[in-house]
Amino acid sequence: xxxxxxxxxxxxxxxxxxALLDAASELMLEEGYAAVTTRRVAARAGLKPQLVHxxxxxxxxxxxxxxxxxxxxxxxxLARVLASPNPVRRxxxxxxxxxxxxxxxxxxxxxxHRKAIRAELADxxxxxxxxxxxxxxxxxxxxxxxxxxxxxxxxxxxIGSLGRMLVxxxxxxxxxxxxxxxxxxxxYLREFETRLERSTDSPV
Amino acid sequence: xxxxxxxxxxxxxxxxxxALLDAASELMLEEGYAAVTTRRVAARAGLKPQLVHxxxxxxxxxxxxxxxxxxxxxxxxLARVLASPNPVRRxxxxxxxxxxxxxxxxxxxxxxHRKAIRAELADxxxxxxxxxxxxxxxxxxxxxxxxxxxxxxxxxxxIGSLGRMLVxxxxxxxxxxxxxxxxxxxxYLREFETRLERSTDSPV
DNA sequence: GTCTATATAATGATAGAC
DNA sequence: GTCTATCATTATATAGAC
Numbered sequence: 001x002x003x004x005x006x007x008x009x010x011x012x013x014x015x016x017x018x019a020l021l022d023a024a025s026e027l028m029l030e031e032g033y034a035a036v037t038t039r040r041v042a043a044r045a046g047l048k049p050q051l052v053h054x055x056x057x058x059x060x061x062x063x064x065x066x067x068x069x070x071x072x073x074x075x076x077x078l079a080r081v082l083a084s085p086n087p088v089r090r091x092x093x094x095x096x097x098x099x100x101x102x103x104x105x106x107x108x109x110x111x112x113h114r115k116a117i118r119a120e121l122a123d124x125x126x127x128x129x130x131x132x133x134x135x136x137x138x139x140x141x142x143x144x145x146x147x148x149x150x151x152x153x154x155x156x157x158x159i160g161s162l163g164r165m166l167v168x169x170x171x172x173x174x175x176x177x178x179x180x181x182x183x184x185x186x187x188y189l190r191e192f193e194t195r196l197e198r199s200t201d202s203p204v
Numbered sequence: 205x206x207x208x209x210x211x212x213x214x215x216x217x218x219x220x221x222x223a224l225l226d227a228a229s230e231l232m233l234e235e236g237y238a239a240v241t242t243r244r245v246a247a248r249a250g251l252k253p254q255l256v257h258x259x260x261x262x263x264x265x266x267x268x269x270x271x272x273x274x275x276x277x278x279x280x281x282l283a284r285v286l287a288s289p290n291p292v293r294r295x296x297x298x299x300x301x302x303x304x305x306x307x308x309x310x311x312x313x314x315x316x317h318r319k320a321i322r323a324e325l326a327d328x329x330x331x332x333x334x335x336x337x338x339x340x341x342x343x344x345x346x347x348x349x350x351x352x353x354x355x356x357x358x359x360x361x362x363i364g365s366l367g368r369m370l371v372x373x374x375x376x377x378x379x380x381x382x383x384x385x386x387x388x389x390x391x392y393l394r395e396f397e398t399r400l401e402r403s404t405d406s407p408v
Numbered sequence: 409g410t411c412t413a414t415a416t417a418a419t420g421a422t423a424g425a426c
Numbered sequence: 427g428t429c430t431a432t433c434a435t436t437a438t439a440t441a442g443a444c
Contacts, residue, residue: 010428031317034238038420050430053421102316109313111376112306113235122377129380153381154388161369162362172315173326176333177357184358214410242438254412257439 010055017055019045024066029099033106036063064116067107071124074100078128082135085200088192091132091156092185095163102171104164132156143195159185214259221259223249228270233303237310240267268320271311275328278304282332286339289404292396295336295360296389299367306375308368336360347399363389 010017023044027035038059042049056062077094084090094100111118137152162185166178214221227248231239242263246253260266281298288294298304315322341356366389370382 014428016428032313035317037418039418048430049419050421050432051428054429059420105309105313105316108372108376109236109309112309113239118376125373125376125378126380129378133381149391150388151381151384154384157369157381157385158362158366158388161365165361165365165368168312169329172312172322172329174329174333176330177337177355177361180355180358181361184354184362187353218410220410241436243436252412253437254414254439255410258411263438 009057010051014055016045016047016051020047020052020055020062021066021069024062025070025103028066028106029103033063033110060114060116063110063114064120067110067117067120067124070103070107071121071128074124074128075131078131082131086193086196087135087139088159088196089189091136092159092163092189095160096167098167098171101164101167105168129153129156132160139196143192143199145192145195213261214255218259220249220251220255224251224256224259224266225270225273228266229274229307232270232310233306237267237314264318264320267314267318268324271314271321271324271328274307274311275325275332278328278332279335282335286335290397290400291339291343292363292400293393295340296363296367296393299364300371302371302375305368305371309372333357333360336364343400347396347403349396349399 020041023041024036027040027044036059038052039049041062042052052059052062056065081087081090081094107117107121111121133153133156136156140146140152140155162181166181169175170178224245227245228240231244231248240263242256243253245266246256256263256266260269285291285294285298311321311325315325337357337360340360344350344356344359366385370385373379374382
């Protein structure tokens with residue numbers, strides 16, 4: 001418990017600490033993880049570069065804390081999404097969120113070569129996935145939609161990967177086939193919503 | 205044509221030049237794009253750091269050349285894939301290629317904040333997509349599989365995004381729902397292959 | 409045509425002042 | 427508990443030697 005603390009460090013609840021994480025997040029989103037340097041993070045937060053090392057043990061630790069904060073916030077957003085009366089469509093919209101996807105690419109790239117970040121991101125992804133699949137299973141079961149081919153977790157994989165890819169490609173400037181892909185998704189969403197409305201009309 | 209050449213530069217066909225691109229590719233794959241620095245690229249290629257600037261105008265140019273070479277090689281591989289008697293399954297396998305996916309994440313992240321690289325990567329993606337969709341359309345048409353809901357380009361989007369996501373997640377350490385997702389893909393692949401075999405048995 | 413010596417700026421991090 | 431002066435290292439890039 002009393003592990004040697006080589007250097008003193010700012011409190012976890014500090015406003016400056018949060019400001020530095022905000023700055024890091026913005027930089028990562030706008031210019032990529034390589035732009036998240038001590039000096040640039042500090043400058044954007046209106047602080048001196050040395051303060052980064054006061055509030056964070058290292059740049060790696062700052063990035064790890066950022067990933068943790070981001071996935072935690074993701075769970076909060078997802079909880080609201082899943083509370084919707086039409087969770088499937090909102091899940092699709094959520095999977096197509098531009099900002100979250102851009103951040104995810106950066107963090108995936110970061111995780112590819114930083115063990116601690118990979119573990120943190122994997123944990124976050126698993127927890128999000130479990131929330132999604134649980135909610136999807138509930139809805140499908142409640143509506144009596146049982147399908148041996150398309151299991152809820154597989155359906156979630158399709159929704160998630162397709163949404164993310166459309167956003168990625170669009171930000172890249174590639175939209176080949178997007179119209180038909182969206183039409184395909186819309187087709188199944190409508191089919192689901194028809195069943196949903198039918199079940200909502202009739203009382204439980 | 206005689207634009208001012210501020211600095212002399214190595215020939216395009218030089219072995220050292222290729223070695224530097226190889227080193228950059230390996231580094232990007234193993235440690236991410238941020239690890240692609242003059243010193244590290246040179247060290248891996250067994251050359252002096254200054255040579256990087258002899259063969260490439262700048263680090264940005266090196267990265268751009270690497271993206272161009274990578275997408276060009278991708279087209280060669282894809283052409284072989286599409287020449288297969290069973291192009292749909294091989295397209296699925298190709299979309300699930302681990303190395304290519306890891307490189308793609310890095311390059312997507314890189315493209316997010318470098319205009320020239322974004323343009324190059326977008327061009328490469330469009331050309332690959334066109335090859336894929338053309339081939340898929342041909343096969344589906346030849347087999348008489350016409351479907352207003354699942355158009356060839358949308359089907360390609362599903363195959364591509366799903367394959368990439370499974371690989372990404374697996375490398376992250378997340379495999380929740382992968383079994384059922386693979387089973388889903390396998391279901392449709394088998395269905396397609398049954399029709400394919402039937403059409404191959406009967407001569408044209 | 410190929411490579412080296414060198415310049416300049418940015419990086420993560422530490423020790424110590426308030 | 428908060429912040430600053432400073433360091434060693436690495437980054438990209440240039441000018442010029444062979």
